[in-house]
Each structure stands twice: as C-alpha cells, then as structure tokens.
Amino acid sequence: MSALSAEVPAQDDGYVSYDDSTRDRYRAEGWWSGHTLPAVLEHAAATHAGQTALVTPEVSWTYRELLDRAGAFARGMAADAGARPGDAAMFQMGNVAETVVAYLGCVLAGVRPVCTLPQHGSREIGLLAQHTGARFLLVQDDFGNGRLRQQAQDLSARGLVQSVIVARGAAFEGARAYDDVLAAGASDPSAPPAYLSMDPASVAVFQLSGGTTGLPKVAPRLHEEYTYNSRAWAEAMEYGTGSRLLYPLPIMHNAGISLALQPAMLSGACLILAPSxxxxxxxxxxxxxxxxxxxxxxxxxxxxxxxxxxxxxxxxxxxxxxxxxxxxxxxxxxxxxxxxxxxxxxxxxxxxxxxxxxxxxxxxxxxxxxxxxxxxxxxxxxxxxxxxxxxxxxxxxxxxxxxxxxxxxxxxxxxxxxxxxxxxxxxxxxxxxxxxxxxxxxxxxxxxxxxIKDVINRGVEKIHAEEVEELIVQHPGVRTAALVAMPDRVLGEKGCAFVVLEPDAEPLTVASLADHLLALGLARYKLPERVEIVDALPLTNVGKVSKKQLRDDIEHRLAAEDRQEER
CATH class of the missing domain: 3.40.50.12780 (ANL, N-terminal domain)
Known part of the structure; x- marks a missing residue:
C-alpha cells in the first residue's frame, strides 16, 4: 500500500474534536487506526484489486478499475479544477458510477464531500454552500428532468459556488465536465496522493442531519471515526469478499456511504448500485x-x-x-x-x-x-x-x-x-x-x-417543520401556519399544513402552496401534502402552538373520511 498519513496537529475550523485522552483510548482499543479515511480505503482497494467492486446497470468494475478512476479524478480535481485539501464539494448526483468515482476521488484529494441529495432545492444548496464554505458543486446533468443543471447555473451566477463540475452531460459556460477532470488526472498518474499531508483527526466528510433548517445542521465526520463507523458496520453485518450488497436508496447519504459503499470497500465486498x-x-x-x-x-x-x-x-x-x-x-x-x-x-x-x-x-x-x-x-x-x-x-x-x-x-x-x-x-x-x-x-x-423533535418522517427522508413553516408564512395571504405529521400507510408520515389566512385572502390549496414553496427553492419532497384552513392555531397553556392537538385533529379527520368512504 502507499504510505499512510502522518499525524499533524489538528486545526480547529469549526468542528468539535475528541480530546486527547479519548483519542488515545480509542486507538489503544483498536477502534481507531491513526490513519486517514482515504489511506484506509486505498489500502483496502489494493488488497482486493481483482475482486468486483461496483456493479450498476452500465458498468462492472474491479477494485483496481474503480481505484484507478477515483485516483484520476482526485488528481484532476487538483490539476484541472484547482482543488486543495480542506476544500468542500457539494454533490447533487444520483445512483450512477460517476457518483462513486467522484466521491472517492474527492476523498483521495482531501476534498470534503458535502453529502447533499439531488432532491435538494436551490435554497438548501445555497445555505449549505455558505455554511460549509463549499467551493465546488458536482451535478448529474441527466438526473430527473434536467433541473439540476439550471439550478447549478443559478447558484454559480449568484456566486454561491465557485466551480461546477457536470457529469453525464456537456458543461455550461464557466463549468467543467466530469470527463475532462477525469482525463486531466489520468494524464499524470505519478502525482502523489493529496491525503498524505492530512490529519486523521480532521474532517473527512460532511453529512446532513436528516434535512435542513434555516441554519443547516451539518455533521462533520472525522477521518478515524468515520472509517471505524464503516468497519464496525461491516463486521456486525459479517461482510466479506463473497458478500454482494444491493443498495437502492440515494448513495450520497450517510446511510449509503456508511452502510453500503465504505463497508463494502473495507471488506472486499461487491456493491450493486440500483438506479432507484x-x-x-x-x-x-x-x-x-x-x-x-x-x-x-x-x-x-x-x-x-x-x-x-x-x-x-x-x-x-x-x-x-x-x-x-x-x-x-x-x-x-x-x-x-x-x-x-x-x-x-x-x-x-x-x-x-x-x-x-x-x-x-x-x-x-x-x-x-x-x-x-x-x-x-x-x-x-x-x-x-x-x-x-x-x-x-x-x-x-x-x-x-x-x-x-x-x-x-x-x-x-x-x-x-x-x-x-x-x-x-x-x-x-x-x-x-x-x-x-x-x-x-x-x-x-x-x-x-x-x-421529541418536531420532525416529519416521510419514508426515509426527514422534514423539519420549522423550515417549511418559515417559508409558508412568506406567502402574502398567510398570517400564520404550522406543519405537522399525518399518518400514511406507505410512507409512515406526510406533512399537513394548518394555515390561518389573512382577511379576504384567496383560499390556499395544496397546489398553490406548492407553487409558492417551490419558487422559494424548497425541495419537492418537503411540500405539504394536505392543507387545512383554520381560524386560529390551538395553543398550550404557556402560549405555544399545540402541535399535539393539530396531530390529533388531522388523525380524526382522516379517520372520519375513511369511515365515510366505507359507507
């Protein structure tokens, strides 16, 4: 394997580190290795070089083939895109091979992936770019209906990201093509890995905490602990070189990275990535x-x-x-x-x-x-x-x-x-x-x-009610609003908005509210799927909105509707 990273003093750039005694104990127990995430991943890939690493409907690559592409992308990020260790790069890419290559390439380049999702809207991406100081945005041009390309152009024009890399499509003016970054790195295979100078106690990856609020909650995953997270899961699941993992959910999510991609690589397993x-x-x-x-x-x-x-x-x-x-x-x-x-x-x-x-x-x-x-x-x-x-x-x-x-x-x-x-x-x-x-x-x-938290669990996605409420009340016809969970047989929960209108305001519907929220850049999966117009929101005895009463209200309404349909 290549040389592992040497320890250097940690730099405090906004994250809370582990104290020295805790770090020493975790290393003494064998949970932490003293090495960076890219060093460990590269070593694992070299160990299992001939094994099948990644299967999608379009490719089947061995660990050697995957590592060669990731290494080329890492070198291209530095040589062509000007990336430096410690930079951050946001992802809006789906379950395609290019996403895996770009994620691993960023990690090898010392660039911190910000694991956003293609479903996130311009508002979330803009806030995350400001919060993490991300210089780069990677987008998949053919995802969905092409919305990501337009969104990336808008974010770039507003100066919220400095550099856009477009995969699976042509680069627009001022952006770079994924293939060009890959080619630039492939032309200079002798460049030393950027991670050799990185501190294993520093941030490797930024993950989102189930969604965003006005100020995004970003979980800084550090090299040693994130490596161990994946290794511990692989051991608990008994992954090995004969294991074949099928993953159909978004790979650029903490679950996709720490339950599937990284544990598979650390154990020599095969990751089968479903497009949906x-x-x-x-x-x-x-x-x-x-x-x-x-x-x-x-x-x-x-x-x-x-x-x-x-x-x-x-x-x-x-x-x-x-x-x-x-x-x-x-x-x-x-x-x-x-x-x-x-x-x-x-x-x-x-x-x-x-x-x-x-x-x-x-x-x-x-x-x-x-x-x-x-x-x-x-x-x-x-x-x-x-x-x-x-x-x-x-x-x-x-x-x-x-x-x-x-x-x-x-x-x-x-x-x-x-x-x-x-x-x-x-x-x-x-x-x-x-x-x-x-x-x-x-x-x-x-x-x-x-x-306890005021979060709606819509399938595997979490919707923070506060974020949506802040945008609903920006509607000129809305005086106040509250978003609560309503039960759903398939998704578990969906969002129901209770809305108090201004006098003489036009009635608000699910469709018109969606138009308002989408115009403000909210992700589509966070849109309320039912609207109830009420005269006032119920309050607790200390003057706060009683969301328990609202949840009970919508459950009773749904039950009454079910009874009516059965007649």
Missing amino acids: ADITTLTAMIEQHRPDVLPLVPPALAIRLLDAPEARTADLSSVRSFVVGGQKLPVEVAERLRDELGIQVRQMFGMAEGMFLLTPAGSSEDVRHHTVGTPISAGDEVRILEPGSEAAVADGEIGELAARGPYTIRGYYRAEAHNQTAFTSDGFYRTGDLARRHVTAEGTFYSIEGR
Whole structure:
C-alpha cells in the first residue's frame, strides 16, 4: 500500500474534536487506526484489486478499475479544477458510477464531500454552500428532468459556488465536465496522493442531519471515526469478499456511504448500485445479480414490495440479510414479509451523527420484530434520559435516546449555540428520539418509541417543520401556519399544513402552496401534502402552538373520511 498519513496537529475550523485522552483510548482499543479515511480505503482497494467492486446497470468494475478512476479524478480535481485539501464539494448526483468515482476521488484529494441529495432545492444548496464554505458543486446533468443543471447555473451566477463540475452531460459556460477532470488526472498518474499531508483527526466528510433548517445542521465526520463507523458496520453485518450488497436508496447519504459503499470497500465486498428504489427495478436486479444483503430497506419500500405483484413471482431467495430501518417497522409488516415473501427481517437504527443499532442475525423473532437491536461497537455508550434532563430512566421506561462513542460526533459543524443543548455536559448526543431499553435473556436491546423533535418522517427522508413553516408564512395571504405529521400507510408520515389566512385572502390549496414553496427553492419532497384552513392555531397553556392537538385533529379527520368512504 502507499504510505499512510502522518499525524499533524489538528486545526480547529469549526468542528468539535475528541480530546486527547479519548483519542488515545480509542486507538489503544483498536477502534481507531491513526490513519486517514482515504489511506484506509486505498489500502483496502489494493488488497482486493481483482475482486468486483461496483456493479450498476452500465458498468462492472474491479477494485483496481474503480481505484484507478477515483485516483484520476482526485488528481484532476487538483490539476484541472484547482482543488486543495480542506476544500468542500457539494454533490447533487444520483445512483450512477460517476457518483462513486467522484466521491472517492474527492476523498483521495482531501476534498470534503458535502453529502447533499439531488432532491435538494436551490435554497438548501445555497445555505449549505455558505455554511460549509463549499467551493465546488458536482451535478448529474441527466438526473430527473434536467433541473439540476439550471439550478447549478443559478447558484454559480449568484456566486454561491465557485466551480461546477457536470457529469453525464456537456458543461455550461464557466463549468467543467466530469470527463475532462477525469482525463486531466489520468494524464499524470505519478502525482502523489493529496491525503498524505492530512490529519486523521480532521474532517473527512460532511453529512446532513436528516434535512435542513434555516441554519443547516451539518455533521462533520472525522477521518478515524468515520472509517471505524464503516468497519464496525461491516463486521456486525459479517461482510466479506463473497458478500454482494444491493443498495437502492440515494448513495450520497450517510446511510449509503456508511452502510453500503465504505463497508463494502473495507471488506472486499461487491456493491450493486440500483438506479432507484422502484419495485420493478429492485426485483429485477435481485434476480439478475443475486445479492445476499440489502443493508437498508425503509418500511415504505417493504410495504410496496408486499403490494407489488412482481414480488410474488420473483426469486428473492439469495437475500440472507434484509435490514429494515429509517422509522419504526409495524410488527404486522414484518410478519407479512415472513409469511408472504419468506423474508426474515432484521431492524436497525442509525443517524448521520453516528450511533448504529442492529438486531443480531441469530436473534429471536421477538427481538428482530420488536426492537432495533443493540449497538454495533463495544465502544458505544447508550443512555435513556428523562427528556430535558441528564438523569437516566429505569430499564423498561421510555426516555430520550442519548449516545456517545468512537463514531458519534462531538458537535455539529459551526453550531456552537445549538451544541449547548444537543449534547449533555459529558458529551452524549441527544438524539431527540424516544426509546426504551429491554434487558432480556438474549441481551440488552432498544426499541424506538417516538420522538421529541418536531420532525416529519416521510419514508426515509426527514422534514423539519420549522423550515417549511418559515417559508409558508412568506406567502402574502398567510398570517400564520404550522406543519405537522399525518399518518400514511406507505410512507409512515406526510406533512399537513394548518394555515390561518389573512382577511379576504384567496383560499390556499395544496397546489398553490406548492407553487409558492417551490419558487422559494424548497425541495419537492418537503411540500405539504394536505392543507387545512383554520381560524386560529390551538395553543398550550404557556402560549405555544399545540402541535399535539393539530396531530390529533388531522388523525380524526382522516379517520372520519375513511369511515365515510366505507359507507
């Protein structure tokens, strides 16, 4: 392998690092290696050079072929695009081979990927560029209807990004083509890796915390801890050179990177990247490529699989590990998967901030159907706290899940004020999720019982109500508004906007509200899917909007509508 990175003093550029004693302990335990993420990934790729690394509908590459392309892109980022170690690059790319090459190339170049999604709108991308100081924006020209190209042109014209790299399409004026960056790097294969001068205690990747608010919450994933996050997951899932992982969700997401791409590379497994989570595509790829692992299936996708006729006839027998996560899985769905499709589910809980829980492969059905498992690392620490307090609740009682460990962040990026309340005095991250600890004969496991934070879980995507509300009230006809979750059989939750209009304002509909929000750059998946016009919003006894009453209200309305349809 190439030389591993030497340790240099960490530079404080807005992230919270681990203290020296903690870092020394994690290294002594063997959880941290003292090396950077790119050094470890390059070593793993060299070790498994002849193995198949990546399969998409368009390519099948060995580790050697993938590493050669990633290395060329890394050198091209420096030579052609002028990237320097410590720069940040935002991604708006889908599940294509170019995304994997560009991500790995940025990591090898010391450029910090900002793992945005192609679904994000111009507002989110603009805010993230300002917050992370990102110089680069990588876009996939043929994604969707070509919206990303226009959005990139707009962001570039407004000076919010300095350089745009366009993949799978021609570069516009002032932008660079992905192929040109790749070619520039391929012409000089002797250039030394940029990561040799990097500090393993510094930021490697920026991940988003389930969505954005007015000030994006960005999780800075550091080299050693993010490497260990992926290695611990690979070990918990028993990945090896014979493993074949099928991943249909967005790869440029913390789940895609730390459950699929990086763990696969560190273990020599084959990553099969599906272009979408469409059921027809998914079942066809299972039959064609015979994966043994689906490392993350949202409950919404599991329900769609149950409802799809093609799933009844497809041969799904190759899948030994079908892991469901993202939100609470109804027990009846787990039982239907078992009885109707022969799928034995495992559950997991994870977050961009770090901590992963997983039900062990050999655990009982009671554990796999009713809990999200146990931490994947011996270094993980979990507390169940009284909400708003640092006092722990008794086993079996519901409280707030808090976590600390060798791959859980110590603070959000450039968010000192928020970090004061998001972490306990001794560094445990407050997840905002309500959980319960179960001490059983099989071991200690956890179940997720709800959440404290005002977040709507729409499938695998999280929508922060505050962000959407801030934009709704910019409508000239709106006096005030509140966004709450309403139940949905497939997605789990959708957004319902309760709106108080100004006197004599025109009625607001789902369509007209969507036009208003899209014009402000909100991502389409965050749009409210129901609007209720009310005279006033209910208040609690301390004068705050009672979202509990609003959630109860919409549940009652939906139940009444269901009863009416049954008549």
